[in-house]
Amino acid sequence: MAAAYEQAQKGLRKGGIPIGSVIVHNNKIIGRGYNQRIQKQSVVHHAEMDALENMGRKNADFYNNCTIYTTLSPCIMCTGAILLYGISKVVIGENKSFKGEEKLLMSRGVNVKVIQNCQCIEMMSNFIEKNPQLWKEDIGL
Amino acid sequence: MAAAYEQAQKGLRKGGIPIGSVIVHNNKIIGRGYNQRIQKQSVVHHAEMDALENMGRKNADFYNNCTIYTTLSPCIMCTGAILLYGISKVVIGENKSFKGEEKLLMSRGVNVKVIQNCQCIEMMSNFIEKNPQLWKEDIGL
Numbered sequence: 001m002a003a004a005y006e007q008a009q010k011g012l013r014k015g016g017i018p019i020g021s022v023i024v025h026n027n028k029i030i031g032r033g034y035n036q037r038i039q040k041q042s043v044v045h046h047a048e049m050d051a052l053e054n055m056g057r058k059n060a061d062f063y064n065n066c067t068i069y070t071t072l073s074p075c076i077m078c079t080g081a082i083l084l085y086g087i088s089k090v091v092i093g094e095n096k097s098f099k100g101e102e103k104l105l106m107s108r109g110v111n112v113k114v115i116q117n118c119q120c121i122e123m124m125s126n127f128i129e130k131n132p133q134l135w136k137e138d139i140g141l
Numbered sequence: 142m143a144a145a146y147e148q149a150q151k152g153l154r155k156g157g158i159p160i161g162s163v164i165v166h167n168n169k170i171i172g173r174g175y176n177q178r179i180q181k182q183s184v185v186h187h188a189e190m191d192a193l194e195n196m197g198r199k200n201a202d203f204y205n206n207c208t209i210y211t212t213l214s215p216c217i218m219c220t221g222a223i224l225l226y227g228i229s230k231v232v233i234g235e236n237k238s239f240k241g242e243e244k245l246l247m248s249r250g251v252n253v254k255v256i257q258n259c260q261c262i263e264m265m266s267n268f269i270e271k272n273p274q275l276w277k278e279d280i281g282l
Contacts, residue, residue: 037198044194044222047187057184060282080221080242081185085281099219110155141201 031055048078058140073100149269182209189219234261
């Protein structure tokens with residue numbers, strides 16, 4: 001989660017929305033990413049999507065043995081990507097700022113763990129307070 | 142759907158997976174895209190995602206008044222993106238080659254129409270027959 005947080009901070013330093021994600025396979029980080037709405041004017045490169053994209057093309061067996069870490073509870077788009085590729089475990093930094101589709105993930109057999117990390121909570125709540133419109137745009141509201 | 146099909150054909154001519162999508166707002170096509178797994182080595186730029194990305198950042202009201210056309214029934218990732226942004230209508234070229242998450246879309250209030258277009262069916266079934274491994278990779282199998 002420290003590495004996912006560092007990705008979020010990297011995004012924040014570049015003027016972006018501070019959500020970060022890393023993907024782990026065999027105890028090794030093999031994908032890193034952060035929200036690219038501002039930096040790349042992207043509507044699809046949320047943190048989890050960006051990490052998946054940066055990890056490159058893999059087969060189903062590979063994905064099944066991955067854990068994705070994300071600083072914030074995943075929205076329905078990122079949830080869909082996690083389910084499409086069959087990532088078996090999701091570790092979530094916090095879901096106090098935004099409660100995503102954890103139930104849908106669990107209903108399809110994904111192992112979901114929420115750790116309510118105080119650094120993740122503080123980072124996101126500060127951002128939302130200062131940038132309510134941008135945040136709404138990012139979650140389609 | 143003719144425009145979405147043309148996007149798919151464009152992808153096919155470039156050596157890619159022939160799935161295309163367009164987004165319509167006020168009777169005007171404002172986003173076009175096609176599957177970029179081969180061309181961009183992308184795991185997130187499915188046709189619908191690519192069309193959303195190419196359309197750029199919009200607000201919720203705008204998305205609510207859009208219809209997305211796709212040559213093939215949308216997978217869980219693309220379904221998630223459609224739900225995230227609140228696109229209200231999805232027109233699907235066919236669902237015989239692949240049945241995506243139409244039920245999930247409908248359960249959340251999206252208007253879903255499947256037209257079983259014979260050109261879309263032929264294009265996709267031919268591709269899957271010739272490229273079974275690539276197709277499996279694209280849908281996470």
